[in-house]
Amino acid sequence: MSPFSPTTLLVLVPLLPLLGAICTILLGRRLGARGHLPAVAGIAGAALVAGLLLVSTVNDVRGDGNGQATRPVEIIAELWQWATVDDAHAGGGDAAGTPVAPGISALDSFSATVTLRCDPLTSTLLVIITGVGLLVAIYSIGYMHDDPGYPRFFALVAMFVFSMSMLVAASNFLLVYVFWEAVGACSYLLIGFWFTRPEAARAAKKAFLVNRVGDFGLAIATFLLWMTYGTLDFHDTWAGDTVVQGILGHTRLADAEGFVGGAVGTAICLLILLAACGKSAQLPLHVWLPDAMEGPTPASALIHAATMVTAGIYLITRSAPLFVGCPGALAMVSIVGATTALVAAGIATVQNDLKRVLAYSTISQLGYMFASLGTGSMLGFTAAIFHLVTHAFFKALLFLGAGSVMHSMGGVIDMRRFGGLRQVMPVTAATFLIGACALAGLPPFAGFFSKDEILAALHAKAHPDQHHSDHADAHAADQIAPNRLATPFRQAAFASNRTALESDAGLERVGLDALDHPSTWQTLFWMSLFTAGLTAFYTFRAVFMTFTGPKRVPTEAGHHPHESPTVMTVPLMILAGLSLLAGWVLFATGGLAWFLAATPSLTAPAIVRTAVTHAFHVDLAVQGSLAAAIGIAIAAIGHLGKRSDSPQMERFLGPLGTLLENKFYFDAIYKALIVRPLEGLSLLSALIDRNLVDGTVDAVARVPLSWGAVVRRLQSGLVQRYALAGVVGVLAIVLALAWQLRP
Amino acid sequence: MITASLLHNALIVGAILFSLGLVGILTRRNLIVMFLCAELMLQGVSVTLVAWSRYHGDWGGQILVIFVLTVAACEAAVALVFILQAFSRTGRLDAVAWQALREDNLPRTVDRELPAGDTAPPSWPRLSPAGIRPDSDDNQALQRDHV
Amino acid sequence: MDQVSVAPAGMLLAGSVTALAAALWLLLPKALDTPGTRRLGALLGAIAILGFAATGRTLGCLGADAVFLVVAGVAVVSGLATIVTRSPVYAAIWFALTLAGVSGVLLVLGAQFLGVATIVVYAGAILVMFLFVLMLAQPSGMASYDRVSSEPLLAAVSGAVLLGLLTLSVGRLSASAPPACCAMPSRAQAAAEAVRPQTATPSQAAPQNQMTDADEVARLGAELFGRHLFAVEVAGLLLLVALVGAIAVVSRAEAADGDQGRSRR
Incomplete structure (x- = not known):
């Protein structure tokens, strides 16, 4: 293995931040004010290696296909065998009486390998993770200065970069689950970084608990996947000379019948969707993300805006071949996404906390990506990843800008308490404005292009006749490959697949699949368009409230509020440049779509079939820009140049404003439906424990105690009585023996 | 060699002496009397050992009794020292005086009501008149009145 | 044992003993001392000595059983007195008498050395030491702890039951003609001799005849x-x-x- 072979690079990307984290943990106290060095060095190395890896992958793609790469590209690095269980029959193969053929037993032995796989999707995300991670780490050198937990923060950030890299590079659902939990743990620790503050501790706990719901979904999905497919690996493996099809391996992708649809497939997809909803803060599990803003702002930027929350997008994209067989599940993805986008954008319009505005904006933008994924077309998947990339840039920029404001304002983040900061911190204001334009989707900023693609994907789905006929003779009912049917469970799963396909061929659609109807998609499209307007409105409301109007600073900021130090503004400028250029570069060349198309998951026939020629949709661009412009105009009318503590616009909204201000009463509903009953149950349990259980134990303990109270009188301290007792005892024994041995 | 009947009689004598010593050691509270009772038990054992030794024509029993004598002498020396120590601590030769090993919350065991008959002053033995009459020393008489 | 020849000698001996006891009692100082009683005592003493002298010749024929009964009675009675006497000094003196009895028993059993050693070591050394300690430590008057026993009833019952058990086992020993437990040592001895024939001494070869020997x-x-x-x-x-x-x-x-x-x- 040469030092720069792709495999080495792939292993190095997670390894370097891990080493950095370990060094920080071991040496943190000794390094003191230089505690950031190992972590920053590790993440910088990882960023460099990820860049090299991206170049290498691009070369692979270019070498394989001419423009339209259909052959999947992947690099597999198998590190070690983690666990092996022989004879782990899924569903009990011999219960049905059918003997398991010798060749198939290999399929039924469970083995978990620590294997990394790099494909275009992974390498793109690795660059985003390490790149944004590096910028955030550099920014944190200034932001976290003089914090007592300085080394701890950098150790956690490096640990997070490691976990996130492993999550996107893992080639095994089990490994994905492990690092899914690991990023959750890092998130928990960073939200609760200032754990002495009760709000931070409560927010960390809330994030952790809400995420558990999603993680539960992923666990069940993993079990179901193994039951159905007999393996958890993404890639194909070899057992002897028979190939074991990985869930997302080449051979299965090439096989038109390789994926389960029907009830089992839909269940798997919905469970994965549940997991993604938890991690990516989609309805109804979005409530943790706004509270997660209690953590340090750089952590919010890195984890809760740019990278970790996009893990759900990654997982669904990775599992795309599973989803495309289940149109109902796909429609659910879009419905959840579009609804979340609209609801979160609505809540964001009335928030006064700058970071909370951005948090709800993150939820809303993630909803966009979900809506795009749900279209199930090549355009939809690439658009989602495209938006993920641009969003990572501009949302990190906005968060870091908000952090800069907060740093300068002495920790105050309520927009009503400051204003006109354009004069105080010009660099922050300028970069924040660029980020806001990108978020609002103004041309030619990054967000404009990615949002346009998402709208295009939705529009294509809503008006299939105008774009492309996306399904017809899709599924040829082949003979089902025998080696997948080792167990009754799998036989049943694939049989239901078959009936689902048959009903698919017919006109009638039942259950969730009925959601996949053009009218649904039209509704979703208009919701997304409306959300675009709302996005522009709340973004520029925040900009106007913070940076325009008369200059006001809170007393916490001191007498001379100042621009942040260079170490903080340079990352802002870099991110601003990326927000400005990335969208245009990536869209105009069509490079990202071309590159991502070589991802194995996206080479499933059902997806490839939906690929369209790269085009710019003028009508949609106009509609999107118009919506954004209207939003900005309303924001300008309401807030431009006014004192930010002047009466707000929601007073015009009436009951809707109350609804928005209370965040659609999600927290209240959860409190009433889940927290309160659980508290009551806990109270009851505590009562039972204290009175019944403890009472029983105490009663049992009182029995020997009372006996002891009687018997302890024998302990008189009089030696002669002891001797007498001994003699009597010996006599009793001798008498008993004499009685037994009597002739 | 002795006859079987003599053996049996000797064994019974040994058993009686042993049992008497045991009862004494369990009941008498005077440390020295307890010690005497222990010696009484040893005597019972010695008789038994010698009887068996003679019956079997084996020297082992007698040898063992010799060692019992030796050990009893050692024991007497050391134990009497300890008894003196105990007396100097409490001023009494009372086994019941040492009950610190009892349970914490138990009351201290105290003497019961003394038998009424014993409260009368003891009768002194008369010494036979011999030599000259010693000078009367009240203090000395008080110290040694019982002997 | 010759009953006919022994009986008159025994009666004579018993009479002599009684006479001696009476003589001593009469001679010892008492409240009702008169010269007459002293003279009677001296006379009785002389008769007793004569009686002893007369029976001395037949003493050797007197059964060992009778002697044993006397010395054993002395030992047991004085042992009982040892534990029941209130005064510790008297208890020590009663114990001395017990030792004398035990020494007699040992002599009857044929253990001359041990009989003498018991007297010398116990009565001569240990007991005297006890008395010294009593002199040093006994407080004035009769101490309360000498007048009260601890748990007398239970201890007495225990002692009696123990004695009953021991007597029972001894009685069973005599009931079964060759006691099972008695065969054991002779077997062991035989085995020991089989192992070490060259170290066997003449006394071990014929111990029964020589045990009472002068040596x-x-x-x-x-x-x-x-x-x-x-x-x-x-x-x-x-x-x-x-x-x-x-x-x-x-x-x-x-x-x-x-x-x-x-x-x-």
């Missing part, structure tokens, strides 16, 4: 300093250690007492 003490000494030499050495060491230990404890205690005494004064 019994010599044989015991040979046995003690032959086979059990090491044990003798160990016993000597034990005596030394006990001596040193007793002195050490006493000296330390006296140092402490001295300090206390000085401070008290």
Whole structure:
């Protein structure tokens, strides 16, 4: 293995931040004010290696296909065998009486390998993770200065970069689950970084608990996947000379019948969707993300805006071949996404906390990506990843800008308490404005292009006749490959697949699949368009409230509020440049779509079939820009140049404003439906424990105690009585023996 | 060699002496009397050992009794020292005086009501008149009145 | 044993003993002393001595059983008195009498050396030491703890039951003609002789006839300093250690007492 072979690079990307984290943990106290060095060095190395890896992958793609790469590209690095269980029959193969053929037993032995796989999707995300991670780490050198937990923060950030890299590079659902939990743990620790503050501790706990719901979904999905497919690996493996099809391996992708649809497939997809909803803060599990803003702002930027929350997008994209067989599940993805986008954008319009505005904006933008994924077309998947990339840039920029404001304002983040900061911190204001334009989707900023693609994907789905006929003779009912049917469970799963396909061929659609109807998609499209307007409105409301109007600073900021130090503004400028250029570069060349198309998951026939020629949709661009412009105009009318503590616009909204201000009463509903009953149950349990259980134990303990109270009188301290007792005892024994041995 | 009947009689004598010593050691509270009772038990054992030794024509029993004598002498020396120590601590030769090993919350065991008959002053033995009459020393008489 | 020849001698002996006892009682100082009683006592004493002299010739024929009964009775009765006497001094003197009885029993059993040694060591050394300690430690008057026993009823019952058990087992021993447990040592002895025939001494070869021989003490000494030499050495060491230990404890205690005494004064 040469030092720069792709495999080495792939292993190095997670390894370097891990080493950095370990060094920080071991040496943190000794390094003191230089505690950031190992972590920053590790993440910088990882960023460099990820860049090299991206170049290498691009070369692979270019070498394989001419423009339209259909052959999947992947690099597999198998590190070690983690666990092996022989004879782990899924569903009990011999219960049905059918003997398991010798060749198939290999399929039924469970083995978990620590294997990394790099494909275009992974390498793109690795660059985003390490790149944004590096910028955030550099920014944190200034932001976290003089914090007592300085080394701890950098150790956690490096640990997070490691976990996130492993999550996107893992080639095994089990490994994905492990690092899914690991990023959750890092998130928990960073939200609760200032754990002495009760709000931070409560927010960390809330994030952790809400995420558990999603993680539960992923666990069940993993079990179901193994039951159905007999393996958890993404890639194909070899057992002897028979190939074991990985869930997302080449051979299965090439096989038109390789994926389960029907009830089992839909269940798997919905469970994965549940997991993604938890991690990516989609309805109804979005409530943790706004509270997660209690953590340090750089952590919010890195984890809760740019990278970790996009893990759900990654997982669904990775599992795309599973989803495309289940149109109902796909429609659910879009419905959840579009609804979340609209609801979160609505809540964001009335928030006064700058970071909370951005948090709800993150939820809303993630909803966009979900809506795009749900279209199930090549355009939809690439658009989602495209938006993920641009969003990572501009949302990190906005968060870091908000952090800069907060740093300068002495920790105050309520927009009503400051204003006109354009004069105080010009660099922050300028970069924040660029980020806001990108978020609002103004041309030619990054967000404009990615949002346009998402709208295009939705529009294509809503008006299939105008774009492309996306399904017809899709599924040829082949003979089902025998080696997948080792167990009754799998036989049943694939049989239901078959009936689902048959009903698919017919006109009638039942259950969730009925959601996949053009009218649904039209509704979703208009919701997304409306959300675009709302996005522009709340973004520029925040900009106007913070940076325009008369200059006001809170007393916490001191007498001379100042621009942040260079170490903080340079990352802002870099991110601003990326927000400005990335969208245009990536869209105009069509490079990202071309590159991502070589991802194995996206080479499933059902997806490839939906690929369209790269085009710019003028009508949609106009509609999107118009919506954004209207939003900005309303924001300008309401807030431009006014004192930010002047009466707000929601007073015009009436009951809707109350609804928005209370965040659609999600927290209240959860409190009433889940927290309160659980508290009551806990109270009851505590009562039972204290009175019944403890009472029983105490009663049992009182029995020997009372006996002891009687018997302890024998302990008189009089030696002669002891001797007498001994003699009597010996006599009793001798008498008993004499009685037994009597002739 | 002795006859079987003599053996049996000797064994019974040994058993009686042993049992008497045991009862004494369990009941008498005077440390020295307890010690005497222990010696009484040893005597019972010695008789038994010698009887068996003679019956079997084996020297082992007698040898063992010799060692019992030796050990009893050692024991007497050391134990009497300890008894003196105990007396100097409490001023009494009372086994019941040492009950610190009892349970914490138990009351201290105290003497019961003394038998009424014993409260009368003891009768002194008369010494036979011999030599000259010693000078009367009240203090000395008080110290040694019982002997 | 010849009953006919023994009976008159025994009666004579008993009479002599009774006469001697009466003579001594009469001679000892009493409240009702008169010269007449003293003279009667002297007369009775002379008769008793004559009676002893007359029976002395037949003493050898007197059954060992009778002697045994007397000495055993002395031992048992005085042992009982030892434990029931209130005064510890009297208890010690009764114990001395017990020792005398036990010594007699040992002599009857044929263990001359042990009989004498018991008297010498116990009565002569140990008991005297006891009396010294009593002199040192006994407070004035009769102490309350000498007048009250601890748990007398339970202890008495226990002792009686123990004695009953022991008697029962001895009785069963005599009931079964050759006691099973008695066969064991002779078998062991036979085995020992089979193993070591060359070291067998003549006394071991025919012990039954020679046990009562005049050289019994010599044989015991040979046995003690032959086979059990090491044990003798160990016993000597034990005596030394006990001596040193007793002195050490006493000296330390006296140092402490001295300090206390000085401070008290």
